[in-house]
Amino acid sequence: MTAEPHPQAVELLARSHRLGADPRNTNYAGGNTSAKGTAIDPVTGQDTELMWVKGSGGDLGTLRATGLAALRLDRLRALVDVYPGVDREDEMVAAFDYCLHGKGGAAPSIDTAMHALVGAAHVDHLHPDSGIALACSADGEALTKECFGDRVAWVPWRRPGFQLGLDIAAVRDANPQAIGCVLGGHGITAWGATSQECERNSLDIISTAAEFLDRRGRSEPFGPVLAGYEPLPPEERRARAAALAPVLRAVASADRPQIGHFSDSEAVLDFLSRTEHPRLAALGTSCPDHFLRTKVRPLVLDLPGDAPLDEAVRRLRQLHTEYREEYAAYYARHATPDSPPMRGADPAVVLVPGVGMFSYGKDKQTARVAGEFYLNAINVMRGAEAVSSYLPIEESEKFRIEYWELEEAKLRRMPPAQPLATRIALVTGAGSGIGRAIAHRLAAEGACVVVADINATSAAAVVEELGGADRAVAVPADVTSEEEIRAAFDAAVLAFGGVDLVVNNAGISISKPLLETTAADWDLQHAIMARGSFLASREAARIMIQQGLGGDIVYISSKNGVFAGPNNIAYGATKADQAHQVRLLAAELGEHGIRVNGINPDGVVQGSGIFAGGWGAQRAAVYGVSEENLGAFYAQRTLLKREVLPEHVANAVFALAGGDLSHTTGLHIPVDAGVAAAFLR
Template sequence: MTNDDKANTANTANTANTANTAHKTHEANEAAGAELHPVVAELLARSHRLGADPRNTNYAGGNTSAKGTAPDPVTGEEVELVWVKGSGGDLGTLRPEGLAALRLDRLRALRETYPGVEREDEMVAAFDYCLHGKGGAAPSIDTAMHGLVNAAHVDHLHPDSGIALACAADGEALTKECFGNRVVWVPWRRPGFQLGLDIAAVQRANPDAIGCVLGGHGITAWGATSEECERNSLDIIRTAEAFLAERGRPEPFGPVREGFEPLPEEERRARAAALAPAIRALASADRPQVGHFNDAEVVLDFLSRAGHPRLAALGTSCPDHFLRTKVRPLVLDLPPAAPLEEAVARLKELHAEYRAEYAAYYARHAAPDSPPMRGADPAIVLVPGVGMFSFGKDKQTARVAGEFYVNAINVMRGAEAVSSYSPIEESEKFRIEYWELEEAKLRRMPPPKPLATRIALVTGAGSGIGRAVAHRLAAEGACVVVADVNAEAAGQVAEELGGPDRAVPVAVDVTSEEQIAAAFREALLAFGGVDLVVNNAGISISKPLLETTARDWDLQHAIMARGSFLVSREAARVMTEQGLGGDIVYISSKNGVFAGPNNIAYGATKADQAHQVRLLAAELGEHGIRVNGINPDGVVRGSGIFSGGWGAKRAAVYGVPEEKLGEYYAQRTLLKREVLPEHVANAVFALTGGDLSHTTGLHIPVDAGVAAAFLR
C-alpha cells in the first residue's frame, strides 16, 4: 500500500462524514443563493469543495476568504470587503453566518497602529472595529493573513502533505526542491497579525508565486479568481503528495517490531473493549470524558513499526493537531499478547508518569498570566496491535481528536520519508495550547448540558417508554446506546437522535448473556464506557392464574427479571472498572406493588425487579453506583407492550374499548391525567441529571396517583 493509499484509508470515515454534510450544506446554500452576495456564494462553494476532501485540510482546520464590494449600510456607497471563515468553523460545512465580513480599508489601516509581535494578541479585538454590518462569525486569528495578502481570493489549509514538508527538518530546502520558485517557504511563526504581514511581504517579493509553505503549520495559496485560488491550493497539495510518494523511502517508520503486529480483527476489537473501561478511567481522572476507538490500518501500521515510540514522543506539530490531541499521546509499551491485567497495570503506571510530565511541561513554560492548567490526562492513548483511543467532552470531539492524530501520523510518515520529522519547539506548543485567545474561545462556549460526557444504554429503546427515555437522555447531552430486540427499530431511533456521534443502535435479546455482553462491547467501542443503564425491555402476559402456563411464566421472567439482572450485572462490571460511579434505573411498575386481577406473571416479575433495585442499591453503593426504580402505570399511548396485545387484554378485563383504555386509566387516578412515555422519561432524567445525587434505592411512582400503589 502506498503512502497516499494509507492516508486515504485513514480518512475514509472523515471523508464520508464531512462530504455528506458538506453536500447537504451546499444544497441548502444553493436554495438560498438568490439572497447571497455572488462573491459569498462563490466562496462557500469553494470552501465546501476543499473541505469535503480530508487530503486538503483537517476538520475545522484552515480558512478561506474572498474580497469584493458591497454597499455601506449607512452611506450606501460601495466599499471593499473581505469575507473570511470565522473562528471555529469548518470549511466543509461552512454557512453564510460562519463568515466574518470586514471593511478592507479599516483592516489594512491596522498596519499603521500595529504595536508589534509582543502585543499582537490585541489585534483580534481590533478586528471587531473593522466589521461590516450585523451578524456573522467572530473574526479568527488568521484574518490578517487574508486581508493583508494582495489577492482577491486566499486559502489557508492544513493538508497532511503540506504539513509534512512544513515539519521536515530541512523543510525549506525540500520546499524549494518540490516547487521551485512557485511556492515560497515562510519560517514558523505563531498565527497572528505578524504572520499576515510576513506572508504579504513574501507575496510582494515573489510576484510569480502561487502560495507558500508555513513552517510547522500548513500552506497558503492565493489567486485573482476563486477558480485560480482553488486550482493553486490543489496544485500545492497534490504536488507535495506526489513529491513525498516519489522521493520518499518505502518504510519511513522502520521495520515491523516482532510481536507488535496487529491482532486479528475479532480478537483486536474484543481486546479494545476489554481495555476501554480502564483507559477511559485514566483519561477521566481530571474530568469525565467520552471516548472513540479507531483501528484503521494506518494506526495499526504505525504502532507496529520500530519508530513509533520515538515519533510519538516528539508529539504533534500543526496547531490544529496538538490543540485537540495535546502535545503527545500516551503509548502502551507492551505487545498486544501481554496478559490483560499486566496491560492495565502498565497503563496505570504510564498514566501517572504522563500526568507528572505534563505538569512539568506546564511549569516549564507557564508565565504569571498564563491560564491555569486545564488537566493532565491524555487525549490520545495508543495501544500497539489494538488501535487508538481518543477522548473529548463529547463523541464528536473525541472522534475528531482521533482524526487529527491520524493526520499527525500521515505528517510524520511524509516528513520521515524525505527527511526527519521535526515539530516546532515545545515552548511554542505551549504558547499555542495556553494562548489567551484559545482560552477566550473556551469561555465563549455554552455551558455543558446536565448529562454531557455520560454514556447511557437503554434496553427496549426501539419504541414506547424506552424510545422516550433515549430521546430525553440525548436531549440532555448523553450519548445513547439504543438497545432493542428489533434491530430496525433501534436503528431508526438512533437516527432520530442524530446518528453515530450521538447514538448507536444495538440488536439485543436480553435473555441472552452473550448478546448482552456483545451490546456492552459495542457501547465500549462506540463511546469508551457506560455510565447510565435503563432496564426497560419487557413484555406483558396478562392471564388469570389457571390460564397462565409455565412457558408464560418463564418467558415473562426471562425477559424482565432475568434480563434486568443480566444487564445490571454487565453494567456493574463496566462501571466498577471505570471507577466513575454510575446509575442503573429499572422501569418497574405500579403492578410490583398493587395486586391487580389476572396478572400473576407480569405482577410477580415487576415485584422481582423492584427488589432487585433494593438489593443492588445496597451492594453497589460503595462503588458510587446508584440504583433506582420508576413505577409507571397506564402508559398506553406509544407503548410497544400495549400495542402488542396487552392493551386489548387489559381493556377486556376492565370492560372498556381498547381505544379508551388510556382515558380509563386516567380517570381512576387522583390527578385524572393520562401518563405518557415522556413522563416516565422525565423521571429517569430527574434521577440521573444530578439534582438527586444522594438518592439510591428509591422507587418513584409515575402513575398520576394510584392510592392503592402508594409506597409505604
C-alpha cells in the first residue's frame, strides 16, 4: 500500500499547481517549489526535519507526489561544511542522494541547495517574464531597487548550483525585511513562513514587476514598424506557412529528424514587424530554461513575408548553412577537453517575418514548448527594452549551461526513443475500422498522427483516444477532392511540421454482379480508392521530396486486387489499380528515399466501416451465410483458419514503417490468414 503524502507535501502540491497553472508565473517545467516540516523517522521514532522539493524534470502545473524529492534537512545543511568550492560544486548534486528520506520520489534537482539553505519554511523559485525582464536589463539591479525598494533584493548572475544557494541564503540573512530576490539573468526566488505567505510573496513580486514595466516602459520598445514586414493577412499567412513548413523541417532536421510546431501569435508577429527584431534575436535568450530549449539564438529570415517563395526558400537554405557554421564556431570557442560532444548545429526556432515562428523538438510537446519559451523570451525582451536595454548573460555562460555535464547526464537518463519517434503519419479513413487501428498502432509506437476522415466527428473521437493535440490531430477529408486533400496535408504540416508516412486506407465497397453495377457505382469506388490514393500520394511525395528525409507510402489494397471473385467488378478493379500504383510509385520515388508498399487484407469484418455499411450483408448473401457469421466463414476458408482483425493490418503497416524493412519497396504483404488463390506470383 502506498503511504499517504505528508500534509506539508499535499499543501506544497496545491501551491505548485496554482502557480504553474498561470504562464505569467512560470513556464512549462520551469521553476521549483519547496516546503519544510517534520515527520517521524521510522528508524528512531523521533521527529526529523525534512524538506519536500520539486524534483528534476517536473512541471509545477502537473506535479504529483511522486515528482517531489523528500530530503533530511540536517544532512543538507551539513553539506555546507564539506562544500569543496565553486569549481567543484557539481559534485554536490551526487551528495543530495545521501540526504534522501525513504524510498521513491524524484531525483533532486540542481536547485535543491537554493531551497535547503534559505532559512525559510517555504520557498518558490520561478521564471516569470516580468521578473526576468528586470533580471536581463542592463541596469537590472538599479531597476529592482526602484521597483521594490528594500522588499526585494538583487542577486548577481551565477549558474544554478550549490554556490547560488549559498548566495541567496546570504542575501536573505543580510536583508531580513525582504520577501524575495531577483536573480540576475535568471528569474526570481520568494520565501515565506507559511505556504500561503510564500505564494502571496511570489505573486506580489511578479505583479509588481509587471505593473512597473507597464508604468515605466516606452510604448514601442521594439522600435517602429519595418516597412514590408507587417503580418500577412491570416489566410495568406497560413498558406505561406504551409508552403514553407517542409523546407523549414529540412532546415531543422539536418542532424536528426525533428517534429515541428507553428505559431502566428500576435506577440510573435509584432516582434518580427519591428525594426529592432534582428538585433534582439541575435542577442539570444537568457534564462537557462529558455536557451536550453531554444538554443542560444533563433534563425531569422531577413526577407519580408511577401517575398517570392523561391527567393525565401533559397535564402533560408543560405542562412541555414551560415547558422550551422556559426553554431560550430560557438561550440569551438567555448568547448574544453571534457565538454560533451556537440549535439547538433540546426536551429530549434526559425522566425519568418509576416508569417510567424516555427519551433522544433524530438516530439510535439518539446517543439511546442520550445516555441512557448521563445515567446517568453520575446516578452522578456519587450520588458527589458521598455525600461532599459536587453542584456542577456554572456555567451560563455550560456555554453556552460547548454553543455553542462549535469544536463548531459540528464539526457543520458532519458528512455530510448520509440521506433516511430519523430515520424509524422497521415492515415486516410482513420475514423473507424482498419484506419483507426492503424492510427492507434502508429501513435503507440511514437508517431504523430493526422487522422483524416470524411466523418469529422469520428476523426475527432480517434484523436481523443490517442491523447489529444500533442499526439494527433483530426482533419476532415473527402479523398476524392484535390482541394480537401491539399487542405489535409496543409493541416498536417502546420500541426507537426511535415509528413513522413502516408497510409492510403480510405475505401468503400459496393458488391454487385456486372449487369447490376452502374457507372455511378464504378465511378464512386474508383474516385475514393484509385483517385483518392493517387491524390494523397502525389501530395505526400511533394512534401517528402522537399523535406529530404525520405518517407513511406503504404496502400491498404486487398486480396481482391489479385484474386477474381464473383459480383465484385468495381471493387476488385479499383483495388488492382491501387496495387499497380504501388509498383509505379516505388519505381519513381525510390531516388528520393521514399518507399512505397502495399498490404492486401481479406475478410476484416470486425470493426470495419465497409462491412458495417452494407458490404457485409452483400458478401454474406453471396456466400450463403448469416452476416454475424461472416468473419468466421472467412476464417474457415483460410489456410490458418484464423479471423483477420483490423489490428493485424495495423501490425503490417508498422512492420513496413518501423525500420526493420528499410530496404524494401514495391512489396505487397498479404494479411489474409492464408488464401492460396491470392498468393502473389
